Amino acid sequence: MSAWIDNNFPLVFLALLDGSVTAFVLALIALGLSLVFGVMRVVNVAHGEFFMLGAVLAWACFHFTGNMPLLGFLLALIVAPVFVGGLAMLSDRLILHRIQYNPESTIVATIGLLYIIQQLVLTFFGPEARPVEAPIYFRVQFPWFGYSGYKLIVAGLSGVLLLGTWFLMVRSKLGLYMRATQQDAETARTFGVPTKSVYSKVFAIGAGLAALAGVLVVPIRQADYLMGLEPLLLSFIVVIIGGLGSLRGTLVAAFIVGISDGFISVFYEPTLAKMLATVLVAAVLVLKPTGLFGEEIR
Amino acid sequence: MTENEKKATPVQEEQKTELSRRSLFGATAAVAGAGVLASQLTDPIARTAYAAGSDAPIRIGFQVHRTGIGATYGKWYERTTNAAAKYINDLGGMGGRPVEIVAEDDGTDPKRGADVVEKFATQHKVDFVYGTLFSHVVMGSSPRAGELKIPYFVVSEGHHVASGKLNRYVFQPCITEVPSQIYAVSKWMFSNLGKKVAVIYPDYAFGYDHRDYSMEAAKKNGGTIAAQIPIPPTETSFTRYFTKIPRDTDVIYHVMVGPGVLTFVREMGEHFGSRRPEIFGFIDSLEGVDINSPGLDFLDGTYFWEAMPRYADGYPTAAEKVYRDAVGVNASGASKSDSKDVSTYSHMFGCWETMFAIREAVEQSGYRNKRDYPALIETMEGFTGFNEGIAHPQGPKVFNGKNHQCYGNQFISKVAGGKLNVVHRTSIEDGMYDSDVDYTKMSL
Structure with a gap:
């Protein structure tokens, strides 16, 4: 075993590195989805579009600042979550609240939202993929191969945002309200928790996290109106494996999916990695429908 | 019969525009009319009718990847096609008739591609379908073009045309595979x-x-x-x-x-x-x-x-310059109006050249309407190549009429x-x- 690792160390290292970067970004995107489901019991199919909006807004900020990468990036870090969070809050008040968060209706409603956002972006932003320059660009040379320095920054910033969210959940009053609503919305209400506003805020935070992920990722790839679909699928995979509504589960699952994706991709085929992740979802749904860390839904 | 059909077509085309009249007369009247009118082609009135009919534009259904993974190519294919249509119209059109481009987005999707071909043939009633790039869309769309028996000119690079997997209605005359x-x-x-x-x-x-x-x-x-x-x-x-x-x-x-x-x-x-x-x-x-x-x-x-x-x-010829100007591309290959908007220069010339190849086929075959498809296709199959010039700025082409593919x-x-x-x-x-x-x- 150790001889094998010695022989294949560069590949193992790359798999771990690339897998971890994937895992951090995935965790950040999936966290919003998990949060929204956990607290609101809403399956938000439009989650990927919030990610895409974040990326598109990052492009807009980059453009607005006269193509100054660092300034545009910093501006986008503020503008994207505020705008997308605001949009999500509005959608909650105007759509989800009015259909009383009925599970089936919310799925249909968020599918509608997905298409509305996608088509609006197509109309105003256009169909092509537009590049955004990275705020800090450098290449890290390892003995065997090089790697994008910005990708490492993305992983680090995702980690900071994950920590921040955790801090919000366990240390703030809103976090307390959120956890209370998640455990039992009705009881929380009787104890004076303003669940209606908690719902709006959770939906906004979930969308804002996705938008931030979009801002971080866009310099690695490019902004285009269809980019929300893949992260949506991956987020669902992560959230189902981790257990719907469990933040800890989401984190663990993001790392299982990310790292295994890295290893399978490097040693076998990237397509095989996606297939196996899908098989894993099916297995989880059959063997442990609540996911690794999910609780029974009351 | 073929001779009769050929001569009768201009008049029938006129009738086509008036659907109610046509349905009123019925098929028998049309067939009888064809026989009678064939002899009237030398008649001054009939000639006027022919002249009036010939003013109708040649409609080319442009299957364009406006959205989906081919969007960047689609954008430039569309600019090039419009530039070619304008250039050809300034020259007097195809066979004396103006060219009209009818564009439809196929989403770079094979399923939608086939639907778009059908829409062109049955709803827009175009003369030809043209312009598809992505090979999976060509593969998905070509069988429908063959079934509907409408000439389909692709600008795709894929080997599918020359491979023999498609049908007689599909041509790739101006981009190599x-x-x-x-x-x-x-x-x-x-x-x-x-x-x-x-x-x-x-x-x-x-x-x-x-x-x-x-x-x-x-x-x-x-x-x-x-x-x-x-x-x-x-x-x-x-x-x-x-x-x-x-x-x-x-x-x-x-x-x-x-x-x-x-x-x-x-x-x-x-x-x-x-x-x-x-x-x-x-x-x-x-x-x-x-x-x-x-x-x-x-x-x-x-x-x-x-x-x-x-x-x-890279290839400074006079024809290349005319083409580059016409499609609005600067010396570095980007849009003249936006230097960040880089063109798909190694592909889009195929649109320009294919439009001229269609023009050539229309004029040499005396194409007037659908009934002349066989003549148009046989004319195209008779081509052996295209000379370099403004119509073919990328360079000369050898055309193989049997496998419908050019070489350059x-x-x-x-x-x-x-x-x-x-x-x-x-x-x-x-x-x-x-x-x-x-x-x-x-x-x-």
Whole structure:
């Protein structure tokens, strides 16, 4: 075993590195989805579009600042979550609240939202993929191969945002309200928790996290109106494996999916990695429908 | 009967516009009318009618990738097509009739492609369908064009037309296809860059042409293919694919398409840095992308196949200049109005040239309406090539009427000083091969 690792160390290292970067970004995107489901019991199919909006807004900020990468990036870090969070809050008040968060209706409603956002972006932003320059660009040379320095920054910033969210959940009053609503919305209400506003805020935070992920990722790839679909699928995979509504589960699952994706991709085929992740979802749904860390839904 | 039909058509076309009248007379009246009117063609009134009928535009249904993974190409295909239509109309149109472009988005989707072809034929009632690029869309759309018996001119690069898998209604008259490109450039690649080659290609029809024919070309030129690496066209992360390239590889041969091309090239640079093998790419990996984008410095000293040089000094002919001006592209290959908007210069000339090829076929066959499709197709099949000039600025073409495919020159360019510099131009013969495909044996 150790001889094998010695022989294949560069590949193992790359798999771990690339897998971890994937895992951090995935965790950040999936966290919003998990949060929204956990607290609101809403399956938000439009989650990927919030990610895409974040990326598109990052492009807009980059453009607005006269193509100054660092300034545009910093501006986008503020503008994207505020705008997308605001949009999500509005959608909650105007759509989800009015259909009383009925599970089936919310799925249909968020599918509608997905298409509305996608088509609006197509109309105003256009169909092509537009590049955004990275705020800090450098290449890290390892003995065997090089790697994008910005990708490492993305992983680090995702980690900071994950920590921040955790801090919000366990240390703030809103976090307390959120956890209370998640455990039992009705009881929380009787104890004076303003669940209606908690719902709006959770939906906004979930969308804002996705938008931030979009801002971080866009310099690695490019902004285009269809980019929300893949992260949506991956987020669902992560959230189902981790257990719907469990933040800890989401984190663990993001790392299982990310790292295994890295290893399978490097040693076998990237397509095989996606297939196996899908098989894993099916297995989880059959063997442990609540996911690794999910609780029974009351 | 064919003779009668031919002569009667202008009048029938007039009738077509008045559906109620036609249905009132019924089929019998139309057939009887055809017989009578055939003799009236020499009559002054009939001639006026013919002149009036000929003013109706020739409608070309343009199947365009406005959205989906082909959007960047689609945008430039549309600009080129409109420029060609304008140029042709300024010359007096096709056979004295103005050209009208009817564009429909197919979403770069094979299923929608087939629907768009049907819509063109049955709703828009266009004369021809034209302009498809992505090979899976061509594969999905061509059978429908064959069933509807409407001529379908593609600008796709894929081998599908020449392979004999499609039908007699599909032509690719003005853009060369992948096997021919590979045969032409690989001769240079194997003798100048190295013998051991790793091929990276998109995981669908167009990419498979690259996979299969690079193998053949390696055999021909005494090279070996060290690795074949398919990448899904919607992929967004590429680093992991580069680990599959063996360390002793002499040359990386890459061809990528889709929204991730810039990321692909950049991550290739990040992975290999200065300790890279030789790199030979098909310009598809960089079409629509500024070669001076951040992170692409490592491309310096690498080579690209180009069908038509992006930079004006690569192939400075008078015709090329006229074409470049007409499509609104500057000397660096970007839009004249936005230097960030880089064109798909190695593909879009195919639209311009195909429009002129259609014009040629319309005029030589005396095409007037649908009934002349057989004549138009047979005329096109009789073409043996196209001369270089404003109608064909990329260079002369040899056309094989049996497999409906053209053959032409290719360019090899080296990246230096932040631009592409032509280092070699292949001959037409370099890209020729034996083909036993014969669409002319199919019935019309």
